Amino acid sequence: MTHDAAFIHAEQTGLSFDGRSLSLREVSFSMCRGEFVSIVGPSGCGKSTLLRLIAGLRSPSQGTLTVDGHVPGGAQTRTAFVFQEPNLLPWRTVRGNVGLPLELDRRTANAAAETDAKITQAIRLVGLNADDDGKRPRQLSGGMRMRVSLARALVIEPEIMLLDEPFAALDDILRQQLNEELQRIWWQRRWTGLFVTHNVAEAVFLSQRVLIMSRSPGTLIGDVSVPFAFPREPALRASSEFAKLTGEVSALLRRAAEDAA
Amino acid sequence: MTPSAGRHRKNLRELLLQIAGPLVVLLLIGGVWQGCVAAFDLKPFLLPRPLKVLDAATGNAAKIASATGRTAFAAVGGFLASLAAGTLIACGFSQSRLVRTSCYPYAIFLQTVPIVAIAPLIITWFGSGFRSVVIVAFIISLFPIITNATAGMLAIDPDLSDLFRLHRASRLQIWLKLRLPNSVPHILTGARTSSGLAVIGSIVGEFFAGYGTDNYGLGYLILQTSNQLRTAELFACVIASTLLGIAIFASMSVINATILRRWYDA
Numbered sequence: 001m002t003h004d005a006a007f008i009h010a011e012q013t014g015l016s017f018d019g020r021s022l023s024l025r026e027v028s029f030s031m032c033r034g035e036f037v038s039i040v041g042p043s044g045c046g047k048s049t050l051l052r053l054i055a056g057l058r059s060p061s062q063g064t065l066t067v068d069g070h071v072p073g074g075a076q077t078r079t080a081f082v083f084q085e086p087n088l089l090p091w092r093t094v095r096g097n098v099g100l101p102l103e104l105d106r107r108t109a110n111a112a113a114e115t116d117a118k119i120t121q122a123i124r125l126v127g128l129n130a131d132d133d134g135k136r137p138r139q140l141s142g143g144m145r146m147r148v149s150l151a152r153a154l155v156i157e158p159e160i161m162l163l164d165e166p167f168a169a170l171d172d173i174l175r176q177q178l179n180e181e182l183q184r185i186w187w188q189r190r191w192t193g194l195f196v197t198h199n200v201a202e203a204v205f206l207s208q209r210v211l212i213m214s215r216s217p218g219t220l221i222g223d224v225s226v227p228f229a230f231p232r233e234p235a236l237r238a239s240s241e242f243a244k245l246t247g248e249v250s251a252l253l254r255r256a257a258e259d260a261a
Numbered sequence: 262m263t264p265s266a267g268r269h270r271k272n273l274r275e276l277l278l279q280i281a282g283p284l285v286v287l288l289l290i291g292g293v294w295q296g297c298v299a300a301f302d303l304k305p306f307l308l309p310r311p312l313k314v315l316d317a318a319t320g321n322a323a324k325i326a327s328a329t330g331r332t333a334f335a336a337v338g339g340f341l342a343s344l345a346a347g348t349l350i351a352c353g354f355s356q357s358r359l360v361r362t363s364c365y366p367y368a369i370f371l372q373t374v375p376i377v378a379i380a381p382l383i384i385t386w387f388g389s390g391f392r393s394v395v396i397v398a399f400i401i402s403l404f405p406i407i408t409n410a411t412a413g414m415l416a417i418d419p420d421l422s423d424l425f426r427l428h429r430a431s432r433l434q435i436w437l438k439l440r441l442p443n444s445v446p447h448i449l450t451g452a453r454t455s456s457g458l459a460v461i462g463s464i465v466g467e468f469f470a471g472y473g474t475d476n477y478g479l480g481y482l483i484l485q486t487s488n489q490l491r492t493a494e495l496f497a498c499v500i501a502s503t504l505l506g507i508a509i510f511a512s513m514s515v516i517n518a519t520i521l522r523r524w525y526d527a
Contacts, residue, residue, distance in 0.1 A: 057423050081427055083420045090524040091442045103438070104428040138525055156428075 007033040007192055008054060008160070012063035014217075015049055022217035023049050026063065029211060029220055033068075033159075036186055036193040038203035040249065041213030042257045047196040050218075051162045054194065055081050067160065080153035080191075082163045086145035088137040088152075095133045098122055098151045105156070122155040123148075125185055143174045150178075154185065161186075163195045167202070179205055180234055187231045200249050205237060210249050214256045222252040309493035317493035318500070325482070329501045332463050332478035335391060336509065339398025340459035344452055346399070347406025348444075354407070355414035355440055356432075372404040376462060380469040389470045394478065397466030402455035409451030413444025446525070449517045456513040460506045479505070 008031040015024040024046040031037055039047050052058045053065055056073015070076050080101075088097045099119045123133065126147040137145055146166060153161060163182075167175040183206055186193055197203050203210045204226055212222030226245060228236060236242050291311045297303070298310045305313060318325065350368070354361045380397055387393045417439060425435050467480025479502045486495040 052423070055423075055427055057426060075429075079427060081424065083424070085418075085420065087418060087420045087424065089421075089439075089442070091445070100424075100438070101428045104425060104430040104434055106429070136524065 006030040006066075007035075008065075008067050008194075010050075010063070010065045013050075013053065013060045013065045014062035015046070015053065015058060016061050024053075024060075025217045025219050027219055028063075029223070031192060031194070033192055034190040035209070036195070036207045037209045037211060038195045038197060038207040039211045039213060040197060040200060040203050040253055041218055042215050042253075043198070045213045045216045045218030045256075047213060047218065048164050051081070051164050051194060051196055054160070055079055055162055057081075077160060078156050078158045079160045079162065080156055080158035082149055082153045082161070082166045084165045084168055086137070086142075086149040088145055088148055090137050093134050093136055094123065094128065094140075094148050095119055097137070097148055098155050100152060101156045118155055118157075122151040125154055126151045127181060143170055143178065146170065146178065150182070150185075154189075157189075158191050161191045161193045163193065165196055165198065168198065175199070175202065176234065176237075180232075182206065183230070183232055200246050200253065201237065201242075204242065204246050204249060205232065212249065212252045212256055221256055222249075224249055224252070306490040306492045309496060313493040314496040314500070317491075318497035321494055321497065325479075325497055325501050328477060328479045328482045328498070329505055331391075331476060332460070332467065332480065332502070333505055333509070335394040335463035335466065335478060336398050336456075336459040336505075338395045339400075339462055340402050340452075340456050340509075342395070342399045343403040343406050343455055343459070344448075347403050347451070347455075348410050348448060350403075350407050351410030351414055351444070352436065352441075354411045355436075361411070368404060368407050371400060371407075376401050376465055380465060383466075384470045389472060391476075393470035394463050394466035394480075397470070398459045398462035401462035401465075402459040405451040405454040405458070406448065407451075409447040410444050413447025414440040416447070417443060446521055449513075449520065453510065453513045453517060456509045457506055460502070460509055464502055 010030075011028050013024065013027045014022060016022045027050060039050065041047050049058065053060055054067065054072055056067075056071070056079070059071075059073075065072060067077050067079075072079075089100070092100070099115065102115050102118065128144065128147055128151065132140070132144070137148070140148065149166070167178050170178065179202055186206075193207075195203065195206055200210075207226055210222075210224045210226060211220050212224070213219065214221045224245070228241070294308075294311050298308055309317070354364065376397060379400070380393075383393050383396050383400075387396060414436075421439060422435075425439055430438070463478065464480040464483070467478040468484055471477050471481035471484075479498055483495060483498045483502070486492070486498060
């Protein structure tokens with residue numbers, strides 16, 4: 001694993017809408033290539049905004065933010081985004097939805113056979129079967145739709161994967177299953193992952209580091225490293241070390257919510 | 262009895278209710294109508310008896326059927342033209358706010374201008390006959406397509422918009438792969454309204470422009486039978502135009518449901 005010091009680097013990064021109300025203030029942090037980091041914080045603190053800055057969908061109004069030494073959103077880095085809602089196109093089949101990013105981005109334009117193989121691989125990677133290929137989103141359960149959404153992100157073989165509370169709407173068991181699979185896929189592929197969530201246990205289970213954000217306008221107030229070895233087993237959640245660490249992060253998070261009140 | 266047989270029986274009863282109910286009301290209305298004409302001794306040119314209307318309908322069946330076909334042809338022509346033109350105009354509207362705010366008032370003009378008032382103008386420009394009838398049907402059915410299609414092209418989930426931007430989609434790709442398909446349910450809703458309006462449009466058009474050929478439609482036939490006080494025949498024409506409207510509206514509803522059922526729940 002290459003550990004170049006700062007693959008994603010934010011320094012005093014801030015964003016204000018219409019030059020007045022601040023939604024993000026003085027965020028500074030670095031991530032190595034291939035690292036998986038979660039961000040937790042109170043509602044509306046700017047976690048999602050931070051992901052959109054890294055995706056290049058918005059530009060910071062203060063400070064600097066670089067991805068692999070460049071301004072985000074350029075052609076240099078393959079970035080995938082998974083939204084809170086699966087956001088599938090209802091008129092497309094599973095294959096059609098997963099293949100969408102390959103159709104749109106001319107840089108990833110390949111021979112049809114290669115594209116087909118990539119789509120199939122992404123669909124199998126998230127645990128969907130061949131008989132799901134031709135189904136439309138309305139025929140799928142909530143969990144399956146989210147799997148398709150994950151496959152749509154994975155199909156471009158991303159270097160950076162940004163996940164904005166993707167499992168928030170799912171029930172707890174399904175969320176745990178998808179966490180385990182996401183962790184397995186990351187362990188295989190080693191993209192750089194940034195995962196936003198409200199759920200502390202999810203953040204600890206998935207990541208190597210958990211960043212904690214303050215209330216809005218959010219800034220980083222904590223950086224807890226998670227020492228458990230990969231690949232992680234479901235049984236980890238029942239261990240006392242896991243409980244101790246989630247307790248620690250929860251306490252920081254509670255302080256974040258109460259501070260500056 | 263299996264559950265499925267039970268369900269079939271229930272469906273059958275539902276269907277019977279839906280057909281038999283209105284049929285009973287129709288017979289009742291016919292009975293009262295017939296009774297009133299007899300009781301008050303109304304002149305046939307004021308209100309013919311229902312059976313007279315039936316006679317007029319069967320006696321002139323070929324003529325009325327050909328006129329109905331002609332009107333339907335004009336209505337469908339005008340409707341299809343408005344579907345294509347309305348979608349294209351909506352495409353322009355959805356591309357820029359400037360275009361939208363500048364042009365929308367003139368689109369509303371289509372909605373508010375009384376079609377009866379501009380029909381003579383259309384004949385002045387395009388002459389009497391089939392072409393003008395289609396143009397009247399086109400104008401009256403254009404507005405619902407424009408508004409619904411524009412709304413559909415603009416009602417894009419911001420996350421999907423972000424997804425397309427993230428993957429560097431071109432303007433054309435965003436339009437073809439996101440805005441246009443996203444607007445299909447909206448366009449279909451507009452099309453259902455428009456299809457009904459197109460029938461009205463073609464009949465109004467025929468009032469003014471339908472005398473250009475021997476091959477006339479319902480509007481012209483209504484005008485002619487009314488002028489000549491052939492009221493029973495007039496009634497038959499009115500009923501034919503109503504049935505035509507229902508038929509076109511119903512086929513649009515079926516097309517709607519067939520397309521949308523594949524994409525959305527219920």
